[in-house]
Structures are given as structure tokens and as C-alpha cells.
Amino acid sequence: MYHPYLHSSPLVAALEVGKHLDWQLGPFVVHGETMLTTWMVMGILIGGMFLASRKLQRVPSGGQGFLEYAYDFVSGIARDQIGPKDYKKWLPLTGTIFLFVFISNWLGQLPLKLIHLPEGEMASPTNNINTTVALALVVSAAYLYAGIKKKGLSYFKYYVEPFPLILPLKVLEDFIRPLSLSFRLFGNILAEELTLGVLILLVPLFVPLPMMLLFLFTGAIQALIFSTLAAAYIGEAIHEEHEEH
Amino acid sequence: MNLAWPILLGEGGSYGLNFDIFKLNLINFVIVLAFLIYAGKGFLGKVLGERKAQIVEEIRTAEEAKAAAEKELAEAKRNLAQAQQEAQQVLARGQENAQQIRAKILADTEKEAVRLQESALKDIDGERQRVVNQLRAKLVADSLAMAEQQLPSQLTEDTQRRLLDQSINLLG
Numbered sequence: 001m002y003h004p005y006l007h008s009s010p011l012v013a014a015l016e017v018g019k020h021l022d023w024q025l026g027p028f029v030v031h032g033e034t035m036l037t038t039w040m041v042m043g044i045l046i047g048g049m050f051l052a053s054r055k056l057q058r059v060p061s062g063g064q065g066f067l068e069y070a071y072d073f074v075s076g077i078a079r080d081q082i083g084p085k086d087y088k089k090w091l092p093l094t095g096t097i098f099l100f101v102f103i104s105n106w107l108g109q110l111p112l113k114l115i116h117l118p119e120g121e122m123a124s125p126t127n128n129i130n131t132t133v134a135l136a137l138v139v140s141a142a143y144l145y146a147g148i149k150k151k152g153l154s155y156f157k158y159y160v161e162p163f164p165l166i167l168p169l170k171v172l173e174d175f176i177r178p179l180s181l182s183f184r185l186f187g188n189i190l191a192e193e194l195t196l197g198v199l200i201l202l203v204p205l206f207v208p209l210p211m212m213l214l215f216l217f218t219g220a221i222q223a224l225i226f227s228t229l230a231a232a233y234i235g236e237a238i239h240e241e242h243e244e245h
Numbered sequence: 246m247n248l249a250w251p252i253l254l255g256e257g258g259s260y261g262l263n264f265d266i267f268k269l270n271l272i273n274f275v276i277v278l279a280f281l282i283y284a285g286k287g288f289l290g291k292v293l294g295e296r297k298a299q300i301v302e303e304i305r306t307a308e309e310a311k312a313a314a315e316k317e318l319a320e321a322k323r324n325l326a327q328a329q330q331e332a333q334q335v336l337a338r339g340q341e342n343a344q345q346i347r348a349k350i351l352a353d354t355e356k357e358a359v360r361l362q363e364s365a366l367k368d369i370d371g372e373r374q375r376v377v378n379q380l381r382a383k384l385v386a387d388s389l390a391m392a393e394q395q396l397p398s399q400l401t402e403d404t405q406r407r408l409l410d411q412s413i414n415l416l417g
Contacts, residue, residue, distance in 0.1 A: 058304065059297060059300055059301055059304065060296075060297065060300065061293075061297060065293045065296060065297055066289065066293060068296070069292065069293060069296060109274070109277070110274070111269040111270060111271055111274050113269050113270075114262060114269060115260075115261075115262060116260065116261045116262060117260060118260060196270075200270050200273070204270070204272075204273075205272060205273065206273070206276075208270065208273050209273055209276060209277060212273060212274075212277045213277060213280070216277075216281070
């Protein structure tokens with residue numbers, strides 16, 4: 001959907017929505033601008049990790065100290081949700097989700113439009129539903145795998161507990177979880193960027209500032225929510241409730 | 246990337262840079278960035294500084310504990326060596342005592358054996374003496390009895406006279 005009324009030439013700025021830079025990769029059509037920004041996020045993460053962990057010291061300072069602080073933070077999320085016994089196995093997943101979503105959300109605030117594309121414009125990778133659905137499906141696969149690996153086929157007893165009539169709801173839950181995960185993140189980030197875009201279009205200077213700060217805050221919160229929920233789903237799947245009865 | 250590159254170049258060439266400050270929202274961005282750096286530096290600096298101080302403190306505590314433990318280990322090792330030495334001494338003293346006692350007991354036993362042997366010999370001698378005396382007495386008694394028995398039948402007048410003569414001759 002292209003909004004021509006938002007795009008009129010005498011204005012100092014214009015807004016485009018729903019336009020993608022389509023790349024043909026073999027049999028797939030991919031959204032090039034999202035690809036580019038995803039690679040940027042991966043580059044930031046991998047490069048940052050590499051640079052900060054190059055010279056490890058016993059007393060951390062600078063980048064190493066910051067990374068250790070970040071590690072403490074994401075491992076705190078995982079430990080709270082999964083429990084102290086199993087969280088270390090799932091920390092790489094939930095921690096990476098947090099960092100990826102966090103950097104993705106904040107990346108949209110950079111002046112990415114510096115690079116002009118033939119179509120569409122660069123923004124957060126998380127404002128594309130494909131990115132968030134992929135992340136949410138990874139989470140779904142992870143918690144199903146975690147539960148089945150931990151409990152074997154008796155994992156599926158969870159679907160008829162506490163009484164068999166609940167089965168449809170539990171099955172539905174497995175579909176609702178990725179849906180809500182992906183739509184929450186996608187909707188929030190897209191709305192943020194649209195709001196900012198409109199605001200910048202209307203009042204280019206200073207007025208968007210509070211919004212930009214707010215969106216830095218909500219971007220961090222969305223990353224926290226996504227990784228906390230992922231860890232909570234995994235924690236619920238491997239939780240040994242049979243032992244307590 | 247190899248797949249994407251030709252398409253990237255082939256699609257009309259409107260890739261490029263965009264320096265429109267207003268479209269970039271550059272002014273607001275710089276302000277937000279400055280604010281972030283200003284606020285984040287203080288906050289992060291404080292948090293990371295506290296964390297670093299805590300780590301330094303923990304390392305110091307651990308090192309002190311290590312040093313104390315090492316000192317205790319050395320002390321315990323010294324005590325152990327001392328105890329072993331003492332044990333050696335006790336053992337040596339015990340062996341010495343045992344040797345002395347053994348020698349003493351051996352000597353005592355030997356003395357006792359000699360004494361027992363002597364007393365046994367004495368006993369045997371005494372017994373033999375007694376038996377000899379008994380036999381002697383019995384022999385004398387028997388001889389006397391036999392003599393008394395035979396005397397009346399053999400002591401005729403002739404014999405008596407000859408004996409008397411003999412005795413007188415002997416006295417003579």
C-alpha cells in the first residue's frame with residue numbers, strides 16, 4: 001500500500017509504507033532492505049563480541065565489562081524463567097534473541113536513510129513480519145524440542161492436564177504463542193517507526209525527540225518481553241510438575 | 246551475496262547516498278545520540294565501575310583466602326613433619342626399651358634355668374643319697390636278721406671256743 005497523499009514533492013520529507021526492495025534469491029523473493037539491516041545487526045553483534053572479547057582480562061574493563069554486564073542481564077532472565085538447573089543450556093538461545101531484537105529495535109533509530117535504495121527504505125529488521133515470525137517459530141521449535149527432550153513422549157501429558165477437556169485449548173496455545181510473539185514485536189516496532197515517520201513529516205525538528213527517546217525505551221522493553229517469553233515457554237515445557245504431585 | 250550482487254546492480258542503479266538532513270532526521274538523531282551518550286556514560290560508568298570494584302574486591306578476598314589457606318597448609322605440613330619426627334623418636338625409644346627388656350628377660354630366664362637345673366641336680370643327689378641310705382639300712386637289717394637266724398644253728402661249742410681263742414690271740 002502506497003500512500004500518495006503522504007508523498008508530495010513540495011514537502012521537505014516524504015513517507016513510504018509497505019514498499020519493499022525485492023531481491024530474487026534462487027526461488028525465493030526476499031525483502032532486500034530487511035536483509036541488509038539484518039546483516040547489519042549480525043555484523044554489529046558479531047563484530048562487537050569479537051572486539052570486546054579479544055583480550056580477556058581477569059578484572060574486566062571497557063568492552064569486556066559491558067559484555068559481562070549484558071551477559072549477567074540475559075542470564076538473569078533465563079535463570080528466572082527456566083530455573084537454575086537447566087537455564088545454562090538455553091541461555092545462548094534466549095540471550096541471542098534478546099540481543100538481536102534489542103539491536104534490531106535500536107538500529108531503526110539510526111539515520112539509515114543515508115543509504116538510498118531503489119525501493120523501500122532501511123529500518124529495523126523487526127518491523128518486517130517475516131523477521132518476527134522467524135524468531136517466534138524458532139522459539140516454538142525450541143520449547144517443543146526442550147519439552148520432548150526432557151520428558152520424552154510424556155511431555156504430551158501436559159496437553160491433557162489437569163483434565164482432558166483442556167486439550168483443544170492447549171493445542172490452540174501452541175499456535176497462539178508464535179502468533180502473539182511475532183505480532184507483538186512486529187506491531188510495536190512498525191507502529192513506532194510509522195509514528196516517528198509521520199511526526200518527522202509534520203514537524204521535522206525537536207518535536208519527535210521525546211518520541212524517539214520513548215521508542216528507545218519501548219524497543220528495549222520489546223526485546224526484554226520477547227526473550228522473557230521465550231525463556232518462560234521453554235521453562236514451562238521442561239518444568240517437572242509430576243514430581244510435585 | 247554472490248547471488249544478490251548482480252541483481253543489486255542490475256535494478257536500475259538508483260542505489261546511492263542520501264544527504265537530505267531533514268529526511269534523515271539527522272538533527273534530532275544527533276541530539277538523541279548526545280543525550281544517550283551523556284546519560285548512558287554516567288549510568289553505565291557507574292554500574293560498570295561498581296561491578297569492577299566488586300570483582301576486584303572479590304578477587305582480593307579470594308586471594309587473601311588463598312594465602313591464608315596456603316599458610317595453614319604450610320603450618321599443617323610442618324605439624325605433620327614434627328609429628329612424624331616424634332613418632333620416629335617414640336618408635337626408636339620403644340625399640341630400645343624392647344631390646345633392653347628382651348635382654349633382661351633373656352638373662353633372667355637363663356639365670357632361672359641354671360638355678361632350676363642346679364636345684365634339680367640337688368634334688369636328684371638328695372634322692373639318690375636317701376635311696377642309698379635306705380638300701381644300706383635294709384641290707385644291715387637283713388644281714389643282722391640272717392645272722393641271728395643262722396647263729397644259733399652254727400654256733401657250736403667248738404666254734405665258740407675257736408672264736409674265743411682267736412679273739413684272745415688277736416688281743417694278745
